[in-house]
Amino acid sequence: MIKNYFKIAWRNLVKNKMHSFINIIGLSVGMAVAILIGLWVYDELSFNKNFDNYSNIAQVMQHQTFNGDVETQTSLPYLIGNELKGAYGNNFKYVTMCSWTDGHILTFGEKKITKSGNYFEPQVTDMLSLKMLKGTHAALQDNHAIILSASTAKALFGDADPINKQIKIDNKFNVTVTGIYEDLPYNSDFNNLTFIATWNLYIDNNLWQEKTTNPWRNNSFQCYVQIADNANMNQVSAKIKDSKLHRVKAADAAFKPVVFLHPMSRWHLYSGFKNGINTGGRIEFVWLFGIIGFFVLLLACINFMNLSTARSEKRAKEVGIRKAIGSVRSQLIAQFFSESLLVALFAFFLSLLLVQIAIPEFNEVANKKIGILWANPVFWVIGIFFSLFTGIIAGSYPALYLSSFNPVKVLKGTFRVGKLASVPRKVLVVLQFTVSVILIIGTIVVFRQIQFAKNRPVGYSRDGLIAINIVTEDVHKNFDAISNELKSSGAVTQLAESTSPATYVNEFDNGFEWRGKDPSLQGDFGVVWVSNDFGKTIGWQIKEGRDFSKDFKDSSAVIMNEAAVKFTGLKHPVGETLMEDGKPRKIVGVIKDMVMQSPYEPVSRTVFIMDPTTQPVVNIRINPAMSAHVALGKIESVFKKYNPAQPFDYKFIDEQYAHKFSDEERIGKLANFFAILAIFISCIGLFGMASFMAEQRIKEIGVRKVLGASVIGLWTLLSKDFVKLVIISLLIAIPTAYYFMHGWLQNYNFHTELSWWIFALTAAGAITVTLLTVSYQSIKAALANPVKSLKTE
Template sequence: MIRNYVKNAFRNLTKSKGYSFINITGLAVGMACAVLIFLVVRHETSYDRFHTNGNRIYRVEGENIKEKHTYPGTYTGMTNALHTDLPEAELVVPILQTRGSTLAVPNSDKRFKETFVFAGNELFHLLDYNWVTGDSRTALSQPNTVVLTRAYAEKYFGTTDVLSKTVQLDNKQDLLVVGVLEDYPATTSFPFDILVSFPTIKSAKPDIDLNRWNGWSDNFQVFVLLKNGINPAQLTRRFQHIVVKYLGKEALADKRFFLNSLSQIHYGSNLGGRSANIPLLKTLSFISLLVLLIACFNFINLSTAQAFKRAREVGIRKAIGSTRLSLVYQFLTEAGLLTFLGALTAILLAQISLPAVATTLAIPLTYSDIFTWQTALFASGLLVLTTLLAGVYPALRLSGMAPIWALKNNVSLPHKQWFSLRQGLVVVQFMVSLILISSAFLINQQLDFFRNADLGFDKSALITVSIPDNKPEKLQALRNQLIESPQIKDVSFSFNSASAESNWMQGMQYRKGVETTDIKTQMKMADSHYMATYGIQLLAGEKLKDTDTSSASFKIIANEVFINRMGISRPREAIGQRVYYGDGQEFATIVGVTKNFNVNSLHQKIDPTVIQVVPNNYYQASIKLQGEKPTAGTVQAALAHIEKAWTATFPNQVFDYSFLDQALAQAYQSETRMAKLIEASTFLAILIACLGLFGLATFTAEQRTKEIGVRKVVGASVSGIVILLAKDFLKLVLLAIIIASPIAWYAMSQWLQNFEFKVEIQWWVFALTGLLTAGIALLTVSFQSIRAALVNPVKSLRTE
């Protein structure tokens, strides 16, 4: 029986090659899309699941209650506080990440610019590591020791037999290699290749206060391993006590500490530098489902449209004793065969597309990920689901035909509904396409806004270079050499750029009589050239001088947001006001007020910000080139001069640089990826919808062949016949436009809520989308309509 079902299925598929091709292509594209998104989602949701104690590991995070913003970094004093005030913690593990240091092999030319972490031996008891060599109990317990991964041991020494060998940090400090770890898996939020012992901080970073409760950085994070049976929700009072004890009772209104589980770290800021975007994953999953449904709708439409061709077959089978159930099995077998062929094609399409998807999303997916038991299980389930989605309704519809009606001549559908399921499915298909097209338009508008927005400073023609040594004589020597170049306009030394992802946050306090106002402030520690180099506008007061470093008379320049938090609206009124560092007695005097500039990405509002001269915290040189748009030759000449001057000032260091505008663009990677993926999904959705429309138009033209012949005989024009055949489809597209536009508007207005600075949604986007979709649909239908209209009426009517 089954063999007979399969044989008949093959016969029917080969009999209608065109419709079979459309169905297989549509299903293959839909299923390939689903498989690729499955691979992406599976990868992103598998991070950090291999750690034995993963369900007890948490990161201490802070929340600014008033601004509803959380921070993965915390105060350096948190480590000691947790040891003292959180007895529920079995382990407390601080990690400090540092970037831009030079590591070298002594007496060799191997020298690299590296990112590494300072960590204690507790890290190896917190997370699961596989050791090549070394002792996990003592490896990072002593100062000036380092542990490498296998890849980095081979990178530096060409072998993993490296115990007791040394690497040199920033040309001044030897680190003894005490262990080698197996390379970490791709699905980790802790991709550390170089781990330097935490006690080394005292000598390598003497300016870092490890018991500080005023100012923090996201590069310093603290993890805890809770004791068995402890629920983190029970520790709210513990953290409230920590706030009161170390920050003061008044801080409770604006500061909260909490524990974030290890399973959630990959979906936020982490030391790995790459996080998953949950809204993006949900959007991709939803889009892949829609694309698959569109392909299934095509199958349903084309299957039910051909009902009259199968009517006589159904009538004869029923007349000779076939039951409705056996007919259902027959039609489901055909659907299953089509879906199986589509699945085979989908695997091929997924293999071809995987490198592009992996590159776009920056995910380390390979061909081997397709051929795993998880993917095979998903594909099998998808095969069954698609067969049922695409095949059940046509099977029930075709098998339900009455034998008497089915055997009549010139059969047509027994009931003519005012709005059929087939028309409804066409509307849904084009609704999805319209929503995707308009979403792609609006996302690209927002990206254009990001690229062209006025940030309050000039990001063009700016090159940033890290500084390994911030001694004043070194920096002055570098400046003197740099400004000798005619291509260089100005040079500034600072902690970071005017807008940066990694920032120094500082608690400030404004006191007016007995009233105090706490202001969470972003510190821009920079020299006197900073504002000129970045083109930041001074509204009132005077600029800073490089000599404004005396603790007895600290001077700062504040932005408009900062003075507004003080309760001052006019910039001139802020000049001369004192603000205090936290709740202590150390203060600074405001000598200038700048116009607001975006210190963060455009996702966030502008923080209260102050600029202060702090030479000990200069880690970056910002170099402004002449002209807004220097030529390639000018840039190359400037870079050659910068590298020569930098190397002369910092010999035996590794030179690297970046363009500020390119660095700022990294903040919008998620939106850029979403735009690319929605554009690709839009193309696929339209392709599948148009394939289905093409099939329906072909079928309609076949059905009305004789009608077209009669109309041509009595004088109908080709254009009239095209309009006759196309108008019914265009009505459906028009209905789809009317329904899809408000849905798309709502969806995009919700998406835009993620940004503090955003574009306005314009009506013309939906009008343009509608015209574009209607044009594509008309083009698709017209091809078959014109072809039918050009047929010689003699051939159309010769059987009459």
């Protein structure tokens, strides 16, 4: 019996080739989208789960209160690790301090490579359950030890055994390779941790104790923990909340530091904090794309339902005859379900081909490294179940509807579908276009918001500006010589050193005082230490006073941005004294606000302090009269001459600034991709419906042509019903899209407006696409020879 069901189903598919093609293509595209989104969601939900101690690992973080606003930080004083070990040691299995994962130069003989790594305490190997390919988890016990990822060892040593080989970090520290660990997966927060050196080596060569009288104020380091096996994460977090407050001085206690644990299970999806509350993060995208995937698949199922029920009259006699010769309704339902299941299975295997083709581009847009889980039996079980489920959902309405026909009426010829029979189909078409229109409006708004932020004045010139991170002291020692050679070569107009590039501020300090300051006023200032020509190099705009100059003794001078001046309340800041941890600094100028942090947020109050010591960033303005390629070649040769220990690596500031929009652009591209597919699936459905309607009304069209109807008139007759449905969907979609996108824009302090033309353009586009989709069948029917369509009457 079952074999017979599928045999008849196959014959029906072959007989109605166009109908079958539209159904299979529509379903396969919908399934492909659902599979892609499913793989993306699986990757997001499995982030960091490669670590054996996943549920017990946490990052130590802190809340601090400034003028009533709570700010959350991952940076902490370096003494916090000892405090947790000493006062709360029973609650932890491991406590490990570390620096920040950043690029460093690894040198072996004449070979130099730049890799990202970090300085950790030895317990990190056990805490992160590193899979040691060579060496053991005790490989970091010696202060001058280093362990490398397999790819880093391969890049540095080739096929040679790296164990016990000596290498140099940043041309400063000699270390011995004591272990090789397996590369960490891409869907891990430690995926760029390609080497690990020891924390003791780091602090022994950076003596903060000698540089500061208040080490608990210096929030410049990270701390990770693994709680004890029998401990509860929330309870331990509550216990350590005052671990910093007990140690800071009275002035810093006013910031009410609260230390807490942020579990690894929440790092990736729940990284957002607002006013001290964990508000979410990427989990919103998981829900968003999960819902989009569901609706895109639903659109494909709707096409199947629509086309199957629309052809009901064609199969009415078949149902009548089957019932007349003894078929019961359950058998008819099984027959129609077998047809939908066959289509679903064909669509599933075709969708796998589409996914395999689309994955490289999808990974590029989504910044992922996902693939079809061919060897995973769970994937196939889910895939087949998913196909069967889709087939049942897609075929449910047609099966129940067709099997309900009265055989007597059908065989007498008195069966008529009636006006109400088309209502479900119309509702489904409206739903299809409602979803598609919402996606299109959302895509336009996202891209407009990105463009709005990109067009925001940044307060300096990005064109031809590059930044080079320096990890040796050679450049600073020879800075004047480098400057003279570069300028004389014509490749460079200006260059200067700083602690931060123009696109980022990596140091904040709340230890500033000024005349008339309200004792209750609290707040961090961004601090950038610069050399003389920094302002000329980046092209900042002086609003009051002057720039730093070699003509003055500016060793204690400071320049503030407008946001900093506004915060201090100084009416005439130039000439005033700004106290920095008790050290007086004269304000010599005020610059217009520069967008150095998020382009969507207000400009951070920032001070720029003249400092003649070594700075880690060299900012260079390329001569616009020379091509960038030629200029970079000359810059590289000079840097290799004076800084041979470091590979020449530079970043264009305009590219770095553009990178700040990567998340929003990724969302926009993915939404655009899904919107196009949603429209495509909807149009396939409309095309099939238009084809059927034209076929159904072929004799009516013939009669109308004989009576003098024009092609335009017939085209209008056949198209208007579909246009009405799209207009109804627009009336639903536009206010819905406005509500959600208006709420999304409120997440940004600087955002675009929801202009009326966005909705008008989308509406016009939807109607145009509808007309183009149905016009082919409408015009084809209108141009048909009426003699052929009426000859049987």
